[in-house]
Amino acid sequence: MKIKILTVGTRGDVQPFVALGKRLIQYGYEVTICTGENFKTFVESNEVGFFPIRINYLELTQSKEGKRMMSGNVIEIFKNMKKLIYPMMEQMLEDLWEGSKDADVLIYHxxxxxxYDIAEALGIPVFMAHPIPVIAPTSLFTNxxxxxSFNIGLINKMSFKVNRLFMISFFKIINKWRREKLGLATKRSIFTNDLVLNGKSIPILYGCSPSVIPYDENWKENVSMSGFWFLEEKGWKPPNELxxxxxxxxxxxAISFSSMPLKNPDRVKEMLIEALEKTGQRGVFISGWSGMNNCDSNSHTFTVDSIPHTWLFPRIIGVIHHGGAGTIAAALRAGKPMIICPFSADQPFWAERMRRIDVATTPLKERDMSxxxxxxxxxxxxxxxxxxxNASDIAIKINKEKGIEDTIKFIEEKIKQ
Incomplete structure (x- = not known):
């Protein structure tokens, strides 16, 4: 049985699906991940099938135009939609269809x-999936x-309808593609309930832990959420210098801002180095795409471009990071307290959640850094x-969870229905 997994974005949007795909293969499925072409080496090195999508979020966020768009400048966003985003979306839709039209089962971010449209055209079992609980409405927390965030149940539930608003700018492109490539006569709009297909609710897969995010019993049997989807990166050897x-x-x-483009990375680096020195602490900088690329390694600090969190985090005392879901999961699994510096998207949610369960300090935004x-x-x-x-206590719970195995059991049950 061929399972196609469709996901695009940064590494945090891809790695959990590589972990899921790798385990599905061990269960006897033929799995292909359709994602940005820049992830080819990463996906294939984990022995998972790969199909390239002509989209590179990291490249976009690192460009001058992308940085101006991420700053929230409305003028820049609208100016670059037609120039950059629309052509990229058109290519993405073409490639997603080409990579998944022979699928027996579809899982998509x-x-x-x-x-949604490909599953409708093929008439096959389909699952929506996300490392973060942003799909199924709930009164327990805000989208x-x-x-x-709010503390009012009804408003929390309504906040998930905002997801449809994110699609408004793309319906014209999607409907043209539906008609010309998929042969679908009906159109999608803001009124289309994309949680339902052919009269049935689409099952939802969450790659996060109920020990951290509460599971809503009202989701009943339509949502699987029983643990993080961890990728075991075996065979990695650290440099002797590290x-x-x-x-x-x-x-x-450990200090990592992942793919977040800091406005003044050199200044942030200098502040962190000075703060480490004055507190008598040592630091490992994971430069990633943050721009902090010129940190000299010495007896006090060490710099590396990238490193498996599963290897490093058990060897540290705490983590300073941007609040990405993947870094959150790795820190919790290792039982390490955090300082979270949220930037955008779901990061403020995670920063607040970690503070609420008392495993992180008060969040620190970039504008308040000193x-x-x-x-x-x-x-x-x-x-x-x-x-x-608290971090140690939660680590014990998380390490007992079987997130991927339980998710696969859920998938198999739904396929049989």
Whole structure:
């Protein structure tokens, strides 16, 4: 049976699906992940089938136009929609169809918004999936895609309808593609309930933990959420310089802003280095795409472009990061307290959630970063034993969960129905 997984975005949108796909193959399924062509090596190195989609979110976010759009400048957003975004979306839809038209089962991330239409055209079992609980409405929390939250159940539930608004600008492109490529006569609009297909609710797969996010019993049997989808990155060998650094002193703090393009990365780096020195702490900088590429390694700090969190996090004392779901999951699994500096999307949600369950300090936004605020947060991280105790307790629960296995059982049950 051929399962096609459609997902686009940054590594956080791809890695959990690689973990799921890798396990599905072990269950005897033929799995292909259709995602950005820049993830080819990553996907294939995990022995999962790959189909390239001509879309590169990282490249877009690192471009001048992309940075201006991510700043929230409405004029820049509208100016670049026609120039950059629309052509990219048209290519994405073409490639998603080409990569999945022989599928027996479809699993798609909402960012790959052609998934709904492809499943309709093929008439096959379909699942919506996300590492974050942003799809199924609930009164328990506000839609994580929003930069604010409420404590009112009805408003929380209504906040999930906002998801449809994100699609408004693309319906013209989607409907043209539906008609010309998929042979579908009906049109989609803001009034289309994309949680229902052919009169049936689309089953939803969440790759996150009920020990961290409450499971809504009203979801009944339509939502699977029983644990994070961790990718076991075996065979990775650390450089000797890193091993020597870790052995030559106290456990460091890991620092990573992943693909978040800092407005002034050099200044943030300098503030962090000074804060580490004044608090007597050591640090491992994971530069990623943040722009902090020129950190000199010494006895106090070490810099690496990328590193498996599963290897590093058990060897550190805490994490300073942007609040991405993947980094959150890895830190929780390792039982490490956090300082979260949220930027956009679901990151404020995670920052608030981690603070609420008392495993993270007060969040620190980029505009509030200074040597002093970093020092205060580092001291809070180190001296508040409640943070580390709670992180250790949650790690025990998370390591007992079987997120991927339970998700596959859910998939198999739905396919048989």
């Amino acid at each position: 909402p960012k790959a918004f052609g998934g 994580p895609a929003l930069p604010f 091993l020597n650094f870790l052995e030559d002193g106290s456990p460091p703090i 040597v002093e605020t970093f020092i205060n947060r580092i001291y809070e991280l180190l001296r508040n034993n409640t943070l580390s105790d």
